[in-house]
Amino acid sequence: MSLFDFTLGLGDDALVAAQRLGEWTSRAPEMEEDVALANIALDQLGAARLLLTYAGELEGAGRDEDDLAYLRDDREFRNCLLVELPNGDFGVTMAKLFFLAAYQSPLYTALAGCADERLAAVGAKARKESAYHLDHAALWVKRLGDGTDESHRRMQDAVDQVWPYVHELFVPDPAAPVDPATLRADFDATVAAVLDEATLTRPETSWTPGGGRDGVHTEHLSYLLAEMQVLHRAHPGANW
Amino acid sequence: MYGNDFAPPEDGPGGGLLGEVEAAEAALREAAARARRAGPAPDEDVEAYFADVIGADQKIEPRDWMPEAYRRTLIRQIAQHAHSEIIGMQPEGNWISRAPSLKRKAILLAKVQDEAGHGLYLYAAAETLGISRDELVDLLLDGRQKYSSIFNYPTLTWADVGAIGWLVDGAAIVNQVPLCRCSYGPYARAMIRVCKEESFHQRQGYEILHTLAHGTPAQKAMAQDALDRWWYPSLAMFGPPDGDSTHSAQSMAWKIKRFSNDDLRQRFVDMCVGQAEVLGLTIPDPDLRWNDERQAYDYTQPDYAELMRVIKGDGPCNRERMTHRRRAHTDGAWVREAAAAYAAKRADRKKEKVAA
Numbered sequence: 234m235s236l237f238d239f240t241l242g243l244g245d246d247a248l249v250a251a252q253r254l255g256e257w258t259s260r261a262p263e264m265e266e267d268v269a270l271a272n273i274a275l276d277q278l279g280a281a282r283l284l285l286t287y288a289g290e291l292e293g294a295g296r297d298e299d300d301l302a303y304l305r306d307d308r309e310f311r312n313c314l315l316v317e318l319p320n321g322d323f324g325v326t327m328a329k330l331f332f333l334a335a336y337q338s339p340l341y342t343a344l345a346g347c348a349d350e351r352l353a354a355v356g357a358k359a360r361k362e363s364a365y366h367l368d369h370a371a372l373w374v375k376r377l378g379d380g381t382d383e384s385h386r387r388m389q390d391a392v393d394q395v396w397p398y399v400h401e402l403f404v405p406d407p408a409a410p411v412d413p414a415t416l417r418a419d420f421d422a423t424v425a426a427v428l429d430e431a432t433l434t435r436p437e438t439s440w441t442p443g444g445g446r447d448g449v450h451t452e453h454l455s456y457l458l459a460e461m462q463v464l465h466r467a468h469p470g471a472n473w
Numbered sequence: 474m475y476g477n478d479f480a481p482p483e484d485g486p487g488g489g490l491l492g493e494v495e496a497a498e499a500a501l502r503e504a505a506a507r508a509r510r511a512g513p514a515p516d517e518d519v520e521a522y523f524a525d526v527i528g529a530d531q532k533i534e535p536r537d538w539m540p541e542a543y544r545r546t547l548i549r550q551i552a553q554h555a556h557s558e559i560i561g562m563q564p565e566g567n568w569i570s571r572a573p574s575l576k577r578k579a580i581l582l583a584k585v586q587d588e589a590g591h592g593l594y595l596y597a598a599a600e601t602l603g604i605s606r607d608e609l610v611d612l613l614l615d616g617r618q619k620y621s622s623i624f625n626y627p628t629l630t631w632a633d634v635g636a637i638g639w640l641v642d643g644a645a646i647v648n649q650v651p652l653c654r655c656s657y658g659p660y661a662r663a664m665i666r667v668c669k670e671e672s673f674h675q676r677q678g679y680e681i682l683h684t685l686a687h688g689t690p691a692q693k694a695m696a697q698d699a700l701d702r703w704w705y706p707s708l709a710m711f712g713p714p715d716g717d718s719t720h721s722a723q724s725m726a727w728k729i730k731r732f733s734n735d736d737l738r739q740r741f742v743d744m745c746v747g748q749a750e751v752l753g754l755t756i757p758d759p760d761l762r763w764n765d766e767r768q769a770y771d772y773t774q775p776d777y778a779e780l781m782r783v784i785k786g787d788g789p790c791n792r793e794r795m796t797h798r799r800r801a802h803t804d805g806a807w808v809r810e811a812a813a814a815y816a817a818k819r820a821d822r823k824k825e826k827v828a829a
């Protein structure tokens with residue numbers, strides 16, 4: 234995978250995650266959580282803007298962050314499937330966020346020390362934010378897992394539903410600035426500790442959906458993009 | 474840090490009002506420095522003491538005696554303000570997913586997040602008066618307390634996000650700047666913080682409209698259409714005309730309210746006219762003109778019958794807004810119950826540890 238594809242993939246992860254988290258606005262289970270989810274969405278969006286801007290420069294075809302966000306179709310997006318899955322209930326959203334943050338946190342930390350200066354700068358900024366996302370999501374996974382019978386059932390369902398999609402995050406790419414496969418041990422340790430404390434289990438499954446990094450997505454992404462891009466595309470060339 | 478990453482237009486709105494917020498803050502510090510009497514003298518009754526504090530332009534604090542009607546008025550007003558922040562997240566949140574650039578998306582997300590924060594902050598101010606947030610939320614969900622009726626209008630286009638920032642936040646600031654000098658300390662302090670953030674929002678909204686008004690013909694038409702639809706509902710935000718306003722006189726005497734509805738409305742109109750000219754947009758009022766004698770603009774009053782209909786529940790979006798709020802509350806019940814159960818288990822385990 235080229236540096237452009239790698240950067241684009243991380244930028245798309247962050248952008249699509251931000252889009253999904255933004256859907257929660259004014260719908261959270263409590264007001265404090267409305268603030269927290271918007272905050273995390275803003276962090277993801279901020280990282281997405283830096284990464285997409287850099288990807289555009291690497292490509293050298295004059296595309297800026299908005300060209301890349303608004304004028305590509307779903308087959309050209311390189312995000313993992315995990316982030317594009319619908320929000321579901323609050324348990325599913327927290328399962329998605331927890332697994333994403335448990336991946337992004339060591340990823341950004343490793344990037345902060347990589348040879349590419351621009352990616353290192355993004356990593357240095359985003360790793361602090363990501364550590365907070367991980368904390369926040371882990372706390373909710375524990376609260377819901379070890380809360381009431383209903384919340385335990387819902388949280389276990391959420392983990393079962395989302396778990397297969399984590400496989401794609403760690404597909405080896407030895408040429409990348411950070412090989413995703415090297416992050417797996419860290420991820421597994423974080424996840425095991427939190428799920429144990431939450432009285433939750435990981436499902437036994439051999440199903441490993443993937444394809445996002447090659448632009449082969451779930452049916453959900455096209456709808457997400459249709460909504461995100463509709464206004465921008467309705468006014469070609471306009472400034473906002 | 475989000476949201477204000479562009480230079481504000483020199484002649485943009487917010488500057489003068491922000492200055493007034495700062496003056497109110499200085500006055501608040503100054504009043505606090507003039508050591509307030511520690512409490513009523515032994516031979517002085519509490520009512521006289523209360524009147525004395527108000528008269529000296531000092532602040533009533535949560536532990537002070539206050540007339541029951543003063544307390545009730547403040548609870549109603551602060552709660553209504555808090556509810557407005559929470560319901561107000563909906564019309565603007567409506568455009569987060571479709572914001573036309575990533576920068577605008579970030580600014581809008583940050584703004585709606587601020588509103589949730591203002592809601593929390595105001596509920597906390599109301600709680601100092603001896604009512605809980607849960608009770609207040611129930612009053613909103615049962616329809617026994619109101620929120621600003623402006624949020625019962627729909628955001629149909631992206632330009633509406635700009636119009637809400639410029640006009641609705643602008644009207645809110647004109648309303649709220651005097652509240653920075655309100656006699657109730659926690660509310661005055663909350664308003665200082667809220668007004669500072671609102672003035673950023675207003676500037677951002679104005680900037681959205683400025684960009685649209687100087688963009689393509691379709692963008693300019695979108696901006697004009699938004700102004701056409703939001704102008705009169707924004708004027709109506711100041712409430713009924715002075716003659717029909719039920720709470721005004723007593724609130725003025727208590728220094729909860731400092732200017733009449735009509736005074737504030739006039740001030741808002743006078744502020745907007747020049748700003749609309751800079752935008753190159755037309756305020757939809759053929760009778761709008763400068764009155765040299767009054768040193769103010771003559772303008773057409775909003776349709777107060779419409780305002781009353783919307784307040785009573787028959788605006789375009791009342792039902793949707795309440796359904797949305799109730800659904801979020803109901804859908805989140807299992808999460809709140811889980812958090813409470815988890816906290817209780819943790820407390821029990823800690824106790825067991827201590828006992829062992």
